[in-house]
Amino acid sequence: MNKIIVRCSMLIVALLLSIASFAQQQPQMADVMRSNGKIYVVVAVCLTILIGxxxxxxxxxxxISKIEKES
Amino acid sequence: MVKKNWWKIVSLLLLIYTVVGGFLMDVPKLFILNETIRNLYFHVSMWFVMMILFGVSVVYSIKYLRGFNLRNDIYAVNYAAVGSFLGILGYTTGTIWANYTWVTDQSQTLGSILKEPKLIGAAIALLIYGAYFVLRGSFTDMDKRARISAVYNIFAFAMLFPSIWIIPRLVGSLHPGAPGSDSGNPALNFKDIDSRLRMVFYPAIIGWTLLAVWIATLKIRIQLLKDKSLLNE
Incomplete structure (x- = not known):
């Protein structure tokens, strides 16, 4: 019984480790918004405000045009 | 519709270019300023457009005094109003910029900032325009209001010259354009402003000007609708 618990906990630790290492090695995809210190996010925000x-x-x-036509 | 309003679309396109190019394009690497040189496209443009709108306003004031057509008075006051608003925006953005480049990174004391002639001059200029609106508000008679405020507007515009262009360039100042920085006019001197900056700066001025004129025309059209009965046309 004790052996099973040890084995299970070791498996869980191994799984967690693999997840942790996976998180460290995120594949670098063509992520424009996260490049150059995320400056593109600022550009997007400013553009949204400007266009809004x-x-x-x-x-x-x-x-105003409508009111001008009516009066 | 499109034929008459093409300049509004131009304004939008130029400002989109200003934001995208202003943040992403290459700028000269300078000490103290660092990336804040990009403020040239926003802070300096505000003042630039303010001056243009004040110029338009004074032209309409003179036109009013030549023919006493109330329509010209409405044009003059609304251009001055939008111009003052841009001036306030320029002042506010300037305080933020100065906080990081003058106070923090050059360890200037508050005393030297408060003595800064460019800030005092700009404040005087804006307060003179503030008085223009106070003056207008104190008249009940429309013709008198239009006539006296048109004369005052010419005075206010004349006071712009010494307060923001001449005096800060005669005495020492932290602001670009002061003696010692040998730059003359910081925005227009071709030796002083990098060609990379000019690529965005001039389109930015045109874009901001068109947007400001658009907003001014909206205010004018509302005023004209309100005063329709008084304009006897």
Whole structure:
């Protein structure tokens, strides 16, 4: 009985170790967003804000145009 | 629709280029400034566009004084308003930039920052424009308001020259453009600003200007709708 527990726990440790080593050796895929200190994430955030602002200004523009036509 | 509004699309495209190019393109490697030189495309552009809009505003003020058409007064005040807003944004971004390059990395004391002539000059210029809006708000008579504020606007624009262009360049200053940094105008001097920076900087100015003009025209159109009955057209 004791032997089985030892063997099981060793197996679990081995599995955990393999998981840990797996985590260290993440395959380097073409991950643009994580390269260069993640600067592309900043670019994406700023672009989102910029385009959002433009959409907002555009909608206000359209609303004013509509009111101008009505009056 | 597209024929009349193409410049709005140009503005969007130029600003997308500004953000992408501004963050990713190569910049000169400088001490103290490091990557913050990229602020040139954002902080400096704010001031640049502010000056352009104040210029437009003063032109409309003069036009108002020539013909007393209230429409020109509405144009002048709204361009000045958007310009002041950009000036405040320029000031705010400048404080953040100065905090890291002047205070932390050059260990300047708060005393020397508070004596900084460029900051004082810019604050004076913005306060003069603040007074322009206070002055406008204190009149109940529309024609009087338009006439006096148009004259004041010319004065305010004239005060821009000594307060932000001349005096900070005569006395010592931490800000680029001061004597000792031999750069003259930091934004326009071809010896001072790297060609890599200019590739993004000039499109950025055009893009920000177009966006600011767009916002100003929206404000003007709202005002014109409101005052339709007064404009007797």
């Amino acid at each position: 602002l433009f959409i907002y200004v555009f909608l206000v523009d359209r609303k």
